[in-house]
Amino acid sequence: MHLLERQQQLETLNRCFQEARAASGKLVLVAGEAGLGKSSLVERFVSEHRRDARTLWGACDGLATPRALAPVHEIAAQTSAVGVGVTYDDRSRGWLFRVILEELARPERVCLLVLEDLHWADEATLDFLRYIGRRIHRTSAVFIATYRNDELSANHPVRLALGDLTGDHVTRIRLQPLSPAAVEMLAKGSGRDPALLHQVTGGNPFFVREVLASPGERVPETVRDAVLSRLARCASATRELAELVSISPGKSEAWLLELVLGPRQAAIDEGGARGLLAVQTDSVCFRHELARLAVYNTIAPEPLRTMHERVLRALVEHGADLTRLVHHAKLADNAAVVLEYAPLAAKEAARLGAHREAAAHFSAALRHSASLAPAVQAELFENHAKECSVANQTREAITSAMAAATSWRQVGNIEAQSRVLSFLAQEYRTVGDKARADDCVATAITLLEAFPPSANLAVAYCARALLAVSRGWDREALDFGRRALAIAHECGDPAAESYALANIGAALLGAGDRAGYEPLERSLALALEHNLEQSAALAYRSLLFYAVLLHDFARAEELFRDGVAHCEKRGIFSHSAYMRAYYTPCELERGEWTEAARMATELLHSAEVTGVQQRVTILVTLALVRLRRADPGADELLDQAFELALPTGELNRIGRATAARAEQAWYRGDLDRVARETAIGLEHVRGHTAPWIHGELLFWQSRAHPGDSIAGGVAEPYRLMLAGEWREAADAWARIGMPYEQALALMDGPEEALREALAILDKLGAGPLAAIIRRRLRELGARSIPRGPHEATRANPFGITARELEVLQLVAQGCTNAQLARRLHRSPKTVDHHVSAILEKLGVRSRAEAVAAAFALGIVEVPSHAKTQRPS
Numbered sequence: 001m002h003l004l005e006r007q008q009q010l011e012t013l014n015r016c017f018q019e020a021r022a023a024s025g026k027l028v029l030v031a032g033e034a035g036l037g038k039s040s041l042v043e044r045f046v047s048e049h050r051r052d053a054r055t056l057w058g059a060c061d062g063l064a065t066p067r068a069l070a071p072v073h074e075i076a077a078q079t080s081a082v083g084v085g086v087t088y089d090d091r092s093r094g095w096l097f098r099v100i101l102e103e104l105a106r107p108e109r110v111c112l113l114v115l116e117d118l119h120w121a122d123e124a125t126l127d128f129l130r131y132i133g134r135r136i137h138r139t140s141a142v143f144i145a146t147y148r149n150d151e152l153s154a155n156h157p158v159r160l161a162l163g164d165l166t167g168d169h170v171t172r173i174r175l176q177p178l179s180p181a182a183v184e185m186l187a188k189g190s191g192r193d194p195a196l197l198h199q200v201t202g203g204n205p206f207f208v209r210e211v212l213a214s215p216g217e218r219v220p221e222t223v224r225d226a227v228l229s230r231l232a233r234c235a236s237a238t239r240e241l242a243e244l245v246s247i248s249p250g251k252s253e254a255w256l257l258e259l260v261l262g263p264r265q266a267a268i269d270e271g272g273a274r275g276l277l278a279v280q281t282d283s284v285c286f287r288h289e290l291a292r293l294a295v296y297n298t299i300a301p302e303p304l305r306t307m308h309e310r311v312l313r314a315l316v317e318h319g320a321d322l323t324r325l326v327h328h329a330k331l332a333d334n335a336a337v338v339l340e341y342a343p344l345a346a347k348e349a350a351r352l353g354a355h356r357e358a359a360a361h362f363s364a365a366l367r368h369s370a371s372l373a374p375a376v377q378a379e380l381f382e383n384h385a386k387e388c389s390v391a392n393q394t395r396e397a398i399t400s401a402m403a404a405a406t407s408w409r410q411v412g413n414i415e416a417q418s419r420v421l422s423f424l425a426q427e428y429r430t431v432g433d434k435a436r437a438d439d440c441v442a443t444a445i446t447l448l449e450a451f452p453p454s455a456n457l458a459v460a461y462c463a464r465a466l467l468a469v470s471r472g473w474d475r476e477a478l479d480f481g482r483r484a485l486a487i488a489h490e491c492g493d494p495a496a497e498s499y500a501l502a503n504i505g506a507a508l509l510g511a512g513d514r515a516g517y518e519p520l521e522r523s524l525a526l527a528l529e530h531n532l533e534q535s536a537a538l539a540y541r542s543l544l545f546y547a548v549l550l551h552d553f554a555r556a557e558e559l560f561r562d563g564v565a566h567c568e569k570r571g572i573f574s575h576s577a578y579m580r581a582y583y584t585p586c587e588l589e590r591g592e593w594t595e596a597a598r599m600a601t602e603l604l605h606s607a608e609v610t611g612v613q614q615r616v617t618i619l620v621t622l623a624l625v626r627l628r629r630a631d632p633g634a635d636e637l638l639d640q641a642f643e644l645a646l647p648t649g650e651l652n653r654i655g656r657a658t659a660a661r662a663e664q665a666w667y668r669g670d671l672d673r674v675a676r677e678t679a680i681g682l683e684h685v686r687g688h689t690a691p692w693i694h695g696e697l698l699f700w701q702s703r704a705h706p707g708d709s710i711a712g713g714v715a716e717p718y719r720l721m722l723a724g725e726w727r728e729a730a731d732a733w734a735r736i737g738m739p740y741e742q743a744l745a746l747m748d749g750p751e752e753a754l755r756e757a758l759a760i761l762d763k764l765g766a767g768p769l770a771a772i773i774r775r776r777l778r779e780l781g782a783r784s785i786p787r788g789p790h791e792a793t794r795a796n797p798f799g800i801t802a803r804e805l806e807v808l809q810l811v812a813q814g815c816t817n818a819q820l821a822r823r824l825h826r827s828p829k830t831v832d833h834h835v836s837a838i839l840e841k842l843g844v845r846s847r848a849e850a851v852a853a854a855f856a857l858g859i860v861e862v863p864s865h866a867k868t869q870r871p872s
Contacts, residue, residue: 003037003040003041003044004178004182004185004186004205005176005178005179005182006037006040006041006044006175009030009041009173009175010041010044010045010048012028012171012173013028013041013045013142013144013173014045014048016028016142016171017049017053017110017112017142020110020111020139020140020141020142021110021140023107023138023139023140024137024169025104025136025137025138025139025140025141025142025143025169026136026137026141026142026143026169026170026171027132027133027136027143027145027165027169027170027171028142028143028144028145028171028172028173029145029147029162029165029170029171029172029173030042030144030145030146030147030173030175031146031147031148031149031172031173031174031175032146032148032149032174032175032176033148033149033150033204034148034150034206034288034289034290035204035205035206035207035223035288035290036175036176036177036204036205036206037175037205037206038116038146038147038175039116039146040205041175042114042116042144042146045112045144046112046114049110049112052109052110053109053110053111053112054109054110054111054112055111055112055113055114056075056078056079056100056103056111056112056113056114057074057075057078057114057116058070058071058072058074058075058114058115058116059071059074059115059116059117059250060115060116060117060118060119060120060121060122060125061117061120061249061250062117062120062249062250062289063120063249063250063323063324063327064327064330064331064360065323065326065327065345065349065357065360065361065364066120066121066122066125066323066354066357067122067321067323067324068122068123068124068125068323068348068349068352068353068354068357069093069096069122069124069125069128069352069354070122070125070321070323071115071116071121071125072093072096072097072100072124072125072128073096075100075113075115076096076099076100079099079100079103080103081099081102081103093124093127093128093352093353093569094569097128097131097132097569100113100128100132101131101132101135101139104132104136104139104140104141104143105138105139105140105141106140107140109140110140110141110142111139111140111141111142112141112142112144113132113141113142113143113144114144114145114146115129115143115144115145115146116145116146117146117147117148117289118145118146118147118158119147119148119151119152119156119158121157121158122349122354122356122357123157123353123354123355123356123357123391123573124349124352124353124354124357125354126157126158126161127353127568127569127570129145129161129165130161130164130165130568131569133165133170134165136169137167137168137169147162149174155605155606157356160606163602166829166832166833166836167817167828167829167832168816168817168832168847176203177202177203177204177205178198178203178204178205178208179203180194180195180198180203182203183197183198183201183203183208184198186208186209186212187208187212190212192211192212197211197212204223206223206288206290207223207226207290210223210226210227210230210291211226213226213230213275214226214229214230223290223291223294224293224294224297227276227290227291227294227295228294228295228298230274230275230276231276231295233274234270234271234274234276235266235267235270237264237266237267238266238267238270238271238274240261240267241257241261241264241267241268241271241277241284242271242276242277242286242295243295243296243298243299243307244257244260244261244307244311245257245277245284245285245286245292246286246292246293246295246296246299247296247299247304247307247308247311247328247331248311248324248328249289249292250285251280251283251284251285252283252284252285253282253283254282254283254284255282255318256311256314256315256318257284259314259317259318260310260311260314268284271284275287276291304331305331305332305333306332308328308329308331308332309328309332309334311328312325312328312329312332312334312337315328316337322341322344322345322348323345323348323349323357323361325337325341325345326338326341326342326345326361326364329341329342330364335368335371338364338365338367338368339365339368339369339372342361342362342364342365343361343362343365343380343383345361346358346359346360346361346362346365346383346387349361350387350390353569353570353572355387355390355391355572355573356391356393358387358391359384359387359388359391359393359396362380362383362384362387363384365380366380366381366384366400374407374410374411375407375408375411375413377407378403378404378407378408378411378413378416379404381400381401381403381404381407382400382401382404382408382416382419382420384396384400385397385398385399385400385401385404385420385423385427386423388400389423389427390534390572390573391573392573392577392609394427394430394431394611395431397427398424398427398428398431401420401423401424401427402424404416404420405417405420405421405424408420414447414448414451415448415451415454415456417444417447418443418444418447418448418456418457418460419444419456419459421440421441421443421444421447421460422440422441422444422456422459422460422462422463424436424437424440425437425438425440425441425444425463425467426463426466428440429466429467429470429613429648430611430612430613431611431612432611432612432613432644432647432648433647434647434648434649437467438467440463441460441463441464441467444456444460444463445457445460445461445464448460453487453490453491454487454491455487455488455491455493455495455496457487458483458484458485458487458488458491458493458496458497458499458500459484459496459499461480461481461483461484461487461500462480462481462484462496462499462500462503464476464480465477465478465479465480465481465484465500465503465504465507466503466506468480468507469503469506469507469510470613470648470650470652471649471650471651472510472650472651472652472684472685472688472689472690473688474507474508474510474511474688474689477503477504477506477507477510478504478507478508480503481500481501481503481504481507482500482504484496484499484500484503485497485500485501485504488500494526494527494529494530494532494535495527495530495532495534495535497526498523498524498526498527498530498532498535498536498538498539499523499535499538500523501519501520501522501523501526501539502519502520502523502535502538502539502542504516504519505517505518505519505520505521505522505523505542505543505546506520506542506545506546509546509549509550510546510549510689510690511689511690511691512550512689512690512691512692512715514550516546517543517546520539520542520543520546521543523535523538523539523542524536524539524540524543527539533566533570533572534572534575536566537563537566537567537570537572537575537576538575540559540562540563540566540567540575540579541563541575541578541579541582543555543559543563544556544559544560544563544579544582544583545578545582547559548582548583548585548586549652549692550692551589551692551736551737551738553586553589553590553736553737556583556586557586557827560579560583560586561827563575563576563579564576564579564580567579577603577606577609577611577614578611578613578614580599580603581603581609581611581613581614581615581617581618582617583599584596584599584600584603584617584618584621584622585617585620585621585656587599587621587830588621588624588625589737589738589740589741590737590738590739591737591738591739591740591763591764591803592803592826592830593625593628593629593764593765593801593803594801594803594804594833594834594837595830595833595834596621596622596625597621597622597625597626598833598837600618600619600621600622600625601622603618604618604619604622612644612645612648612653613648613650613653615640615641615644616641616644616645616648616653616656616657617653617656619637619638619640619641619644620637620638620641620656620657620660622637623637623638623641623660623664624660624663627660627663627664627667627768628740628764628766628768628769629765629766629767629768630767630768634664635664638657638660638661638664641656641657641660642657642658642661645657649684651684651685651688651690651693652690652693654680654681654684655681655684655685655690655693655694655696655697656693657681658677658678658680658681658697659677659678659681659693659696659697659700661673661677662674662677662678662681662697662700662701662703662704663700665677666700666703666704667768667769671703671704671705672704674700674701674703674704675701675704675705677700678697678698678700678701678704679701681693681697682694682697682698682701685697689713691713691714691715691718692714692715692718694713694714694715694718695714695715695717695718695719695722696718698714698718698722699718699721699722699744702721702722716732717729717732717733717736717741717745720732720745721744721745721748724748726745726746726747726748726749726753727745727749727753729745730742730745730746730749730753730756732745733745739760739763739764740760740761740764740766740769742757742760743757743760743761743764743766743769743773744757744769746760747769747772747773747776751777751780751782754773754776754777754780754782755777755782755786757773758770758773758774758777758785758786759786761773762786762802763802763803764802765801765802800838800842803834804834804837804838806824807820807824807831807834807835807838808838808850808851810823810824811835811838811847811850811851812851817831817832817835820834820835835847838850
């Protein structure tokens with residue numbers, strides 16, 4: 001079949017093939033609405049390379065709750081290392097990922113890996129996409145993933161996963177409908193009016209072909225009409241077969257059709273001959289999902305339920321996959337089968353890291369749980385709450401946990417009730433409900449202290465320690481953390497021991513004592529040793545938070561990379577979302593404002609961010625970027641941050657929000673408000689050891705009331721600033737790597753220091769503070785004051801920042817992204833985002849086009865040595 005208007009896309013795929021042949025693998029993301037020919041394009045490309053490439057093919061299915069890792073197992077079964085004899089339980093998902101990566105890296109022939117219908121992917125399959133997508137450039141493979149972009153909301157997990165995949169090794173192809181000329185070519189000789197055909201179908205290739213295959217002169221108005229018109233010409237046995245095949249997304253096995261309908265070879269043959277069904281050796285499916293849905297939606301509710309019941313009985317008899325059993329049991333409204341198999345499917349999904357799917361299976365069981373014994377129902381609610389928490393569905397987790405606690409109390413199981421209450425305390429803290437968090441912990445401890453020490457009591461003490469840590473009550477946190485550690489050690493519970501160590505380390509680091517790293521690292525090592533995924537995620541999260549808080553940026557970057565990878569590989573999105581949020585101030589403080597704003601903006605629009613602690617951190621980071629650049633929208637963000645932070649009682653959230661609001665007031669010359677904001681923050685810091693936030697608040701207070709601030713109990717750079725030792729303070733900030741704070745310190749120096757600060761601020765794009773310094777220089781009578789970036793780059797109307805300008809200059813010199821990362825001391829991902837931002841701002845598609853545009857516009861000057869030779 002000839003593909004119309006797809007030659008450019010085929011050429012792109014062939015370029016990727018040639019690069020993969022040179023051991024520079026590519027990820028190709030093919031997007032388009034249903035019916036635009038994504039599969040046809042990929043099939044044509046693969047067919048052209050059958051002789052010189054190996055092919056691995058997998059497809060996500062459209063079950064209401066997708067099977068965890070189903071397409072990955074399908075792909076793995078095609079490799080020599082796995083084979084068809086290996087079951088889901090035989091290998092871990094990490095082993096599967098590595099096996100497939102090793103297959104892709106084999107140098108003798110290019111490998112084509114195809115993953116279709118990514119819009120239906122389960123959580124664990126998206127982890128596979130990330131895992132392979134981030135390593136594909138080190139292979140000899142082309143990884144092609146197709147998806148329907150029109151079905152993905154802004155917060156859809158697939159869209160979030162695709163957003164993480166950037167760089168030169170990623171190619172995006174978006175298919176468009178056919179033009180009127182192409183439709184006319186297809187309609188030639190059909191007797192159809194091509195203009196009307198294009199108008200009705202919108203140029204959708206599948207719809208066009210269905211219309212052309214339908215009888216009569218009238219043009220069907222919808223895909224459904226066209227498909228049903230074709231079906232109407234079939235025999236009744238074929239129509240019955242088509243209806244049965246339509247109720248199962250994906251393929252229907254030959255044995256299943258025979259068990260339900262009896263022998264139907266003639267019907268299968270007719271369905272294939274009519275172009276309605278795709279017939280394979282051992283299965284039958286519709287040629288396109290749109291056709292399946294057209295048939296499925298014509299079946300009346302009661303016959304549909306009966307058909308699902310018949311299929312369900314056949315699948316149970318055959319010992320089919322748990323997820324398929326649950327899918328048909330739900331649609332057959334068979335409560336007994338749902339209750340039997342949904343919890344088992346949930347546990348399997350959780351084991352594979354598909355926690356959203358696990359929560360969905362438990363939810364299906366709960367809808368039929370009214371007749372269950374209270375203890376069984378309580379266990380279902382508790383398991384659902386845990387999976388919702390891991391999947392970052394906090395409100396749903398709270399609802400189910402409350403129901404579980406009530407049920408456990410009714411059956412008199414104090415241990416279980418207390419266990420759930422300790423869990424609830426953390427969920428309530430996540431949404432900023434301080435009072436309920438405190439009440440849950442207090443009740444759990446009271447109940448458990450009436451019995452001999454247990455692992456559950458250790459967990460309750462840990463929950464109490466965590467609440468104390470977050471509010472700066474370091475002594476209480478250490479006390480309960482140490483109590484928890486002793487009990488956990490006595491009980492031999494490594495999970496509780498890891499939790500206790502994490503809280504002890506957090507209490508020490510929160511007070512500025514770097515000795516706290518040691519118990520936190522022990523917590524992480526213990527969790528990894530015992531394969532405690534949640535405990536390891538918590539340890540990573542705590543280590544990252546305090547590395548950022550203490551401005552230990554090198555450690556923070558490593559922890560962020562390793563921690564997020566750990567969570568994403570296992571589908572633990574509640575912790576990975578926290579880590580992303582915590583990392584935004586790290587980028588801000590290092591002067592990577594564009595990256596900080598990008599991350600914060602993405603997170604604010606992400607369904608992953610549900611916790612108040614996360615949102616406060618993100619809101620303040622984005623507000624400070626906007627404030628320091630004079631971009632609009634900072635006021636609203638800071639108001640939201642303050643309103644969310646205050647009820648938590650947590651000094652880091654409140655301190656950060658009030659310090660930012662004080663900085664905002666200082667820019668506007670409102671010194672009374674500076675004093676009010678810092679007073680609110682300092683009130684929450686009082687009595688606690690929080691040297692960094694304490695120092696920041698005292699610094700801004702000193703801007704309103706010079707000489708009033710007392711420099712005790714603050715971090716060294718702030719102590720130096722408050723003592724008037726501006727040069728020493730600036731040097732201290734420079735050693736840490738915080739350029740904006742370095743400029744703030746230099747502001748208190750003479751003309752030379754002001755000029756030094758101005759150079760830093762112009763590079764950052766910090767217009768408001770740079771304007772204040774220029775005014776001071778003029779007041780001092782300084783001459784030859786450097787012009788600001790807005791004046792110096794009038795030829796740059798594209799909003800390219802100083803950092804992006806530096807990147808663009810290096811790109812013009814021929815630097816690759818890897819070389820840029822080394823030169824700028826930044827991660828490859830950060831460099832990828834800078835390059836992507838430059839391309840978007842200049843409105844170009846490649847690095848070469850960006851360099852040409854920059855030279856033409858005068859944004860980048862041609863180096864003298866480059867005017868006669870190409871950069872090497």
